Amino acid sequence: MFGSTVRALIVPRRLVPILAIVTPMTAAQGSLSADPLAIPLAVVMSVCFVAVAPSSWRALFPRRAKLGAAAVLGRVAVYLGVGIAVVTAVGVVLPFVTGMGDTFLTSRPSVAIDLALFLVGGWGLGRDIDLEIDLAAERGRAEGLAREAERAQLLALRSHLEPHFLFNTLNAIAEWCRNDGEVAERAVLQLSAILRTVMEGVAAPAWPLARELELLANLFALHLLRDPDLFTLDRQLSPAASELLVPPMILLPLAENAMKHGPANGARGLVVLAVALDRDVLRVRIENPGEFTGPRAGGTGIRSVERRLALAYDGAATLSVRGEAGRTIAEVVMPRTGPRA
Numbered sequence: 001m002f003g004s005t006v007r008a009l010i011v012p013r014r015l016v017p018i019l020a021i022v023t024p025m026t027a028a029q030g031s032l033s034a035d036p037l038a039i040p041l042a043v044v045m046s047v048c049f050v051a052v053a054p055s056s057w058r059a060l061f062p063r064r065a066k067l068g069a070a071a072v073l074g075r076v077a078v079y080l081g082v083g084i085a086v087v088t089a090v091g092v093v094l095p096f097v098t099g100m101g102d103t104f105l106t107s108r109p110s111v112a113i114d115l116a117l118f119l120v121g122g123w124g125l126g127r128d129i130d131l132e133i134d135l136a137a138e139r140g141r142a143e144g145l146a147r148e149a150e151r152a153q154l155l156a157l158r159s160h161l162e163p164h165f166l167f168n169t170l171n172a173i174a175e176w177c178r179n180d181g182e183v184a185e186r187a188v189l190q191l192s193a194i195l196r197t198v199m200e201g202v203a204a205p206a207w208p209l210a211r212e213l214e215l216l217a218n219l220f221a222l223h224l225l226r227d228p229d230l231f232t233l234d235r236q237l238s239p240a241a242s243e244l245l246v247p248p249m250i251l252l253p254l255a256e257n258a259m260k261h262g263p264a265n266g267a268r269g270l271v272v273l274a275v276a277l278d279r280d281v282l283r284v285r286i287e288n289p290g291e292f293t294g295p296r297a298g299g300t301g302i303r304s305v306e307r308r309l310a311l312a313y314d315g316a317a318t319l320s321v322r323g324e325a326g327r328t329i330a331e332v333v334m335p336r337t338g339p340r341a
Contacts, residue, residue, distance in 0.1 A: 005055040008129040022046045025105070033103035042105055045090045045114070053122025054129060056082045063130045083118040087111060147311070166195070169222060176226060187225050194218045201248030206312075206339050209275065209282070210242040216255045216273060223259050231263040231289070236274035244282055245338035247312045253301035254286050254330045261296075262288030262328065269327075277336065285331045292323035305332070312339035 009015065029042035060075040061067075067075070091106045091114050100106070105114060169191050176184035197215045201207060220233055258271060269289030276283045295302055302321060309317040309332070317334040 001059050002051070002055045005058060005126075005129060006051060008132070009050060009054065009125065014125065014128070018050060022050075029104045033105075035100045035103055037098060037100055038103045038105075041090075041095065041100065041103065044094070045105060048086055048090050049114075049118050049121060050125075052082070052086050053118050054125035055122075057122045057126030058130060061126070063134060079122070080119065083115055083122070087115045087118055166191075169194075172222075172226070180226070183225050187222060190218055190222050190225065194222070198249065204248050206245040207248050208242060209244050209246050209284075212246055212248070212251055213237065213242070213273075213275070215249065216251060219252070219255050219259070220271070220273075223263065229268070231268055231271045234270055234272045234274075236272065236276075238275050238277050241275050241277050241282055244336055246282070246334060247308055247339050250305060250308055250312075251284060251286070251332065253305050254332070257301050258286050258288035258328070258330070262290040265290060280336050282334045282336050283331060284334075285329060287327055287329050289326065290328055291326050292321060292328035302330075309334070314340060 009018065026039060026042040026046065030039040056079055060079050091111045095101075095103070095106050104110060169187070173184050173187045173191070176187055194215060197211065197218070201211070201215070224230055224233075255273075261267075262271065263269075267288070267290035270287070271289070272285065272287035274283075274285040274287075276285075302319065306319050309319055313335060317332070319330070319332050321328065321330045323329075
């Protein structure tokens with residue numbers, strides 16, 4: 001208790017007001033007292049008051065302690081006794097032992113004021129320290145609850161994403177069944193591989209980048225089943241990055257957007273999936289034909305990726321989406337150390 005109180009007292013927001021009170025009192029003690037030990041006595045008194053008073057209050061009245069009226073009165077009496085003992089020792093006994101005469105702070109009227117300063121100052125500083133600790137604890141609890149709420153919301157977003165992708169694919173397979181049974185069969189097998197990977201990702205806090213890239217490869221392959229000329233895929237991958245951990249399905253919404261607003265929307269051309277290691281970060285870039293014109297109304301893909309990155313990396317990861325020369329470029333930058341546990 002004593003150590004934590006001293007550490008709390010030396011922070012600037014408390015130390016400065018304390019010095020603002022102690023300094024003029026010490027100066028007055030020196031100017032209004034003839035004894036050469038007057039100033040050292042004032043310093044000793046100030047140190048004793050500042051160190052003992054708030055520590056005593058915090059020890060006698062711990063945070064969130066539920067005390068009855070009798071217990072409160074008893075502890076107030078003890079606190080008063082501590083104050084009387086300290087003031088008597090420093091303001092009466094010490095001057096007597098050292099042979100000092102009366103000084104500004106040790107005359108009889110001043111001793112009563114010293115006791116009042118001890119009691120009121122200890123109460124104010126002690127309560128201020130405890131209130132600050134309570135505030136910090138409540139902020140931490142609020143942040144923890146917000147994080148848990150965010151996790152629940154992200155899980156909801158993730159569960160929303162998977163059926164959305166599934167239904168679109170099943171609709172396409174139904175159409176292929178009428179027109180091309182062989183393509184429909186291959187699509188079912190491809191979809192089965194994707195769903196196995198997705199089900200693994202739902203339960204995992206993180207997985208190797210290789211699994212994420214496997215999921216994207218199956219997604220791109222599904223889109224190429226019916227029209228092999230829909231787009232050309234250029235994979236620029238760094239083998240050293242394959243085992244780095246990333247949040248599961250963090251890139252899937254970006255790949256879906258690349259397909260939906262690029263080749264599937266009539267913008268045929270080159271689709272690029274690039275993975276690179278740059279010092280202590282992992283860079284993943286997905287490019288597709290079709291100019292990016294800003295977030296679309298009602299779209300949740302980009303927002304969900306941003307929120308998941310913020311949660312997984314505490315703000316150390318970024319997502320940027322921009323248009324360039326008639327193309328859309330989405331780039332994710334993540335620490336190589338992987339997401340938080």
